[in-house]
Amino acid sequence: MTDFVAELRWRGMIHDIMPGTEEQLNKEMTAGYIGFDPTADSLHIGNLVQIMTLVHFQKAGHKPFALVGGATGMVGDPSGKSAERNLLSEETLNHNLACVKKQLEKFLDFNSGDNSAEVVNNYDWFKDFKFLDFIRDVGKHITINYMMAKDSVKNRLESGMSFTEFSYQLVQGYDYYWLYKNKNCRLQLGGSDQWGNIVTGTELIRRKDQGEAFAITTPLIKKADGTKFGxxxxxxxxxxxxxxxxxxxxxxxxxxxxxxxxxxxxxxxxxxxxxxxxxxxxxxxxxxxxxxxxxxxxxxxxxxxxxxxxxxxxxxxxxxxxxSTTEDLASLDEQTLLSVFEGVPQTEISKDTLGTTSDITELLSDASNGIIFSSKGEARKMIQGGGVSINKTKVSDPKQAVDFELLQGKYLLAQKGKKNYYLIHVV
Missing domain, CATH: 1.10.240.10 (Tyrosyl-Transfer RNA Synthetase)
Structure with missing residues (x-):
């Protein structure tokens, strides 16, 4: 085992840490988890902070759990939100969960033995949990005063907050309790905006089971210019x-x-x-x-x-x-080609029109795609001056035949001068 907390510290990845956490991690291999919100069928780079936290956690010799919130995704976390979000259907959530799990498998080792990673879904333990049982077995341990003191609640009270979102911290708190009881999880990690929800879990474990659990949060990433990261x-x-x-x-x-x-x-x-x-x-x-x-x-x-x-x-x-060369351009797949030239002027020309076009001057100045040159004279003059390329090959003869190989079988890239690109889509 290596020092997980020391690793996070030099990387600038610790915001809050509960007393006793370092001692627990240095004492023995510890199971810990982070929750991921399945509101989309892909994670984004904002989630990468937490993914990397789990990667370092596993590399330090501890056991990571990635909790995908099939149940909490149906409720919606109010933390950092200014308005209540739309709730997703079970079908959409299940699709998203499968996609998120597949992405997590690219980063974590799920076959490493004692500290292999596991993905868990809180829907599995909530789907048969009856409401009356929940408010009796969970709700009675956490006071209204305790819940109202959380920033995620206080920041939303004036704009209005449903009971659904108000109950979120109890639901997340029970996740921690369930993982503590069933998977021996002693640590929950997350972004600094999750601190209130995380300590609700440690408090539930203490009050319901007289157990001890720990917490670490990472800073929310900010860019130097003040714009939003990701x-x-x-x-x-x-x-x-x-x-x-x-x-x-x-x-x-x-x-x-x-x-x-x-x-x-x-x-x-x-x-x-x-x-x-x-x-x-x-x-x-x-x-x-x-x-x-x-x-x-x-x-x-x-x-x-x-x-x-x-x-x-x-x-x-x-x-x-x-x-680059013509060969470099030709080697790009279609998705990359369109990504590179997204936003440049584009036009369409039919294969029949292309086949009857007499020369390159006519192609680049024809009215059907005249976004490149407004006249044949302008096109001819620029070609003779060495300022025109097709598919990264310079054109020197205004009467050159239009016999270029199509990129991906359907595109021609025209370049006028150094920086002006035009994508011709042959349909």
């Missing part, structure tokens, strides 16, 4: 490639500020203290090379996706900066 103009950065392509995922980390990169590389990678400090020294000597950002983006893209996806993302990134 968000782009399009919304969340997801772990599912269908929601956020590996290229966009890679770009999110690559575009981190120096200050954020120094913080993120501690939280989201498994690089050692010595490796990170050496990288920071190299970065300080040549900041323009952005070595921290490159190391961060590489490590996390490979672990969330794959090495092949990382290589594809790097190749795709180089295309926009003019450092």
């Amino acid at each position: 968000k782009t103009e399009e919304g969340n950065v997801w772990l599912d490639r269908e929601r956020t392509s590996p290229y966009k995922f890679y770009q999110y980390w690559l575009n981190a500020s120096d200050e954020d990169a120094s913080n993120f590389i501690r939280i989201f990678t498994l690089l050692s203290k010595e490796e990170i400090e050496a990288l920071e020294k190299e970065h300080a000597e040549a900041p323009h090379e952005r070595k921290l950002q490159h190391a961060l983006a590489k490590d996390i893209t490979i672990r969330v996706h794959s090495e092949a996806d990382f290589d594809m993302a790097v190749k795709a990134s180089q295309i926009l900066f003019g450092k």
Whole structure:
């Protein structure tokens, strides 16, 4: 076993820790858990903080449980929320749970013996728990005053809060109690906004069973410029490639500020203290090379996706900066190609029209797709000046035949000058 708390401390990943927690972890292998909210069919990078906490927990020799909230997902956690959210159907929740479990299996070792990871679903112990039994066996141990004192409740009282959400902390508290009794869980981990819910669980264990349980929370991640971590103009950065392509995922980390990169590389990678400090020294000597950002983006893209996806993302990134070849462009899969050129002007042309187009000048200036050049004269002049490329191959003859190989069998990439791209979709 290694010192889990010391590992989190140097990485800046501890916000609150209950007295006695370190002593418990240093005494013996301890089972601990984190809850994951199944309100979507994918986790996002905001969840990665907790995933990495469980990864470090297991690497330190302890036993991690990932609780997916099939029951609590039906209620909705009020912590950090300004309004009550829509409740999901059981069918939707079950689909989401299966997807989330599959993602967690990429990070945790479920076959390592005594401290192998386990996924549990609180719906399993709540589905047959009758309401009267719950308020008698659980509710009587926690006072209204205790529940009202929680920030997650106080912050919502003025705007209105249903009994459903008010009861959430009791439900989460019982999760901890159930895992304590049935899985010998002695530690719950989570974000700092979960502290109130977590200590309700430790209090329930103390009052109901005279037991002792512990808690650690991690800080909520903030970016140096004050903008929300894990968000782009399009919304969340997801772990599912269908929601956020590996290229966009890679770009999110690559575009981190120096200050954020120094913080993120501690939280989201498994690089050692010595490796990170050496990288920071190299970065300080040549900041323009952005070595921290490159190391961060590489490590996390490979672990969330794959090495092949990382290589594809790097190749795709180089295309926009003019450092690629026709072969590089042709090797991109369709999802990456469309991710790279999302937002550039696009037009459609039929295969029949393409087949009857006399030369490249006509193609680029034809009225059916005239977003590239407004006239043949303009197109001819730019081609003769060496300012036009098709699929990253420079065009020098205005009368060149249109015989380019289509990317993915249906696209042509036209480039005017250094930075103006146009995607022609052949349908």
